[in-house]
Amino acid sequence: MRVANGSKCSQDVPVRVDGIEVLKALPEAEDPSEEEENSIQGQFLGSLKVPEKFRPASEAQAEELGQGSWYQIAADRVALREGPSLGAAAVSSLRRGASLELFGWDETRTWRKCLEPRTMLQAWVLLEHPELGPLLRPSSSSGTGWRPMPLCDAAAEGRLEDMRHFLLDTQAAGTVDWQGRSPLALSASCNQLSCTVRLLEAGADAREALEDCERRHEELDVLPAALLTAMAGGKANQSALQLLLKRLDPPERNVAEAMLNRREPRGMNKTDLKEAMNQAFEEEAATEAPDSPEPPEPKRTEEGELYEVVYEAIWVRQVPDGKGQKLTKRMKQDRFRLLRFDETGNWGQLKVVLAEGDAEGWVMLTHPELGPLVRKCQDDDDRGGLLKPEEL
DSSP: OEEETTOHHHHHSOSEETTEEOOEEEOOOOOOOHHHHHHHHHHEETTEEOOGGGSBOOHHHHHHHOSOEEEEEOSSEEEEESSSSTTSOEEEEEETTOEEEEEEEOTTSSEEEEEOTTTOBEEEEESEETTTEESEEETTOOOSOOOOOHHHHHHHHTOHHHHHHHHTSGGGTTOOOTTSOOHHHHHHHTTOHHHHHHHHHTTOOHHHHHHHHHHTTOOOOHHHHHHHHHHTTSOOOHHHHHHHHHHSOHHHHHHHHHHHHHOOOOOOOHHHHHHHHHHHHHHHHHHHOTTOSSOOOOOTTOSSEEEEEOSSEEEEESSSSTTSOEEEEEETTOEEEEOEEOTTSSEEEEEEEETTEEEEEEEESEETTTEESEEEOOOOSSSTTOOOGGGO
16 A cells, blocks of 8 residues: 555554554655646546547548548548548448548558547548448539549649659559549649649649630639649749749749749740731721721710720629629720729729620739739820830
């Protein structure tokens, strides 16, 4: 029997009997730290010791897993198992419609690590059954045809290390998802900047990704759009590129800077641009007065105020809203008259000529991140403010 030193018991109970020591005083034990106490509590459920495989993920384990992506159960019931194998013991099961956070893949790429949503236990879930098909699908996916494609899924979710590992596979070059989208188009549309940089480094086609997003009417965020435009040989916004470099981690920033320094712009040269503008002036004159031998001079006192585009290109939209339907573009140095402004004062209305006929559209004056897109200017030539090709 042991009694702590200084306790009441040690004073009431005799320590020696007939000269023989029957009790020994021990130093007081130090109180466990908060970290040790949490560790002890994590190992026990009441007085029962909990095996490690049944303990919730610790903070260190959760940090190692990183940021997960949410999926929904698509089958009637799916088992979560201790390991990536149908022979592993089941931790629990989830029914159709339940949400599940997924992390990395196993070596076969057919299983993904997850956290059981009720107990936060680490487990593994099978992505696709050979007979039943996909057992779950991304929560953000509205379609029913989704199938797991590790490289595409990693690019869209921003799982950089997994994606770089998958890129080592020679079969990854022509990989597309169930909708035919390339990993580069997916990473750009999901604004996964680091993955976009590494895919470009691996040789992904920036021009093809831009055309794919345009064909699907997917409007890219400013930063990935600037990077893809630059790597496709276009004239990208330098402010957006600088902001992109600041947001990247050092390894990806160094890669991006090296690629941007090597790029070769392939935009229109000065001669081609002059020819295009001359043709535009001829078409404009023919449209204004097709039956008149001498077109009348445009009125300099036309309704509205004259503005000039100062950004690389801006969209003319059907309504004064950044998500409004796109009608056409206006390029840098293009001029037009704004007839009126919306309630915010940041959208101006102008007239445009479309294939369907004349229409009215709206342009944004100042972007919250890019700054001024247009500026007010004065009529400075004999065409109502339009630039002449010879002035370029």
